[in-house]
Amino acid sequence: MSSRCHDCVGVALALGLAVAMAALTASCEREERDTKAPPESQISVSSVALSPLQPGEASAPPGGSHRSIEENAFNLAQGKQLYTWFNCSGCHAHGGGDIGPALMDDQWLYGSEIENVYATIVQGRPNGMPSFRNRIPDQQVWQIAAYVRSMSGLTPATASPSRSDEMQNKPAEQSMPRQEPKDTHP
């Protein structure tokens, strides 16, 4: 009788261990790297509002679905690489701004939501910002837009890039204190 009970305890222990192991390994799942453009990310630029103010009842603010792009470390790292390759740094430097506005502060002339940044890159803006329509594939524009938001600490620190290839004169995106955008809280 006692030996049978011994067996019960052993089996229960083994089962408990197996469950614990399964729970632990489930959390080891790697972040998905989507190297193909997700078709559902297509939005028309004309649907992006430049102002949060609307007459009548406010419709849903821009954002929501596209926020998931910037929760992915791969997308932010790609955006960071493309930011240099496509010469964004030529005007905006590495965030501090030069002949283009700074991107690491809390000022957003054309909106701080990722859709706003996307529209700014695709449409261009007066006084110098070129339009990259048909020049940068959609998925890459989203990646760059997400990275631009990470420069002022608006993306999750768990996904933001932690180091730069060039000399660092500011905290890495990951440790950048969040600059609460001024435009959305007038």
Next chain:
Amino acid sequence: MRRLSGSGVVVALVLLGGCQGVQSALDPAGDQAGGIAGLFWLFLGVLGAIYLLVLVLLVGALLGLRQRAATERRLTGLLTAWAGGTTIIILGLTAFSYGTDARITRLGDDAELTIEVTAKQFWWQVKYVEPQPSRSFETANEVYLPVGVPVRFILKSQDVIHSFWIPNLHGKTDLIPGRVNETSITARRAGVYRGQCAEFCGFQHAHMALDAVAVPAPEFEAWRESRLKPAPTPTPEDQLRSEGLQVFLTSPCVMCHTIRGTSASSRVGPDLTHVAGRRTIAAGALPYSRGNLGGWIVNPQSIKPGSQMPDIQLEPDQLQALLAYLDSLT
């Protein structure tokens, strides 16, 4: 017995047959690889002979062939001779190894040609460097080498550590970000050899190959002259290719690629000035053909997932025009 030795010869031939090929360190086609292969055969011969000797002695001991009782003095003498022989052989092999290494290193001293190779995820940027800038030019994923001429390679990396390895011509040299490494190659036998990144560098490490083409010196000069020329502008009568050029200049292509002779001059991706003259596309992932190029342009992320070439959305007419233009860039 005869049948046994016959099959032994066949097995040896089959094994040695595996040493031939476009990517084999045991089929040397240059001075450096020759030195290394010589070392390999020397080590294999000496160490193989010792291994056989040990086996023979072991079998002898197991069968009890030697019945005489060994004296203490005899044993001491044998052990001393064995230890002495081992020391001499190890020192000898070390000397050969150092000697070969020093000789191979000096082979690059009188290099007449300099090629700068920059490794990127996942392709090779190749620049033929001349003191006169107008004589310098860039290509990708291929190196042409004149037979019998020592060539210096300057090795750099843009992103992570890669390794430059053309087994038929030389051993590996790492390409390290922020550092400049050098190696040299003197090809002795004309032919096409395959180079391969030999340091795991990410998603498409296996598809990071390099064609090394060794040709006689006059042929090399002709190749170099042809590569120095910019891409010809399509004549206005050639509507399809003119449209193709326009597609290239107004689509995402222009963000990353250079075609000398046009306004496309970005240096993110491979220089495409003579893309149709290359043996492969996408760093050896596909042999060059118009069809493969079309597949690569619209769907690179299925052929080489994780490469930096994005899927490009083009209308079928645009794609055909673009292909007609790119295919004319020989």
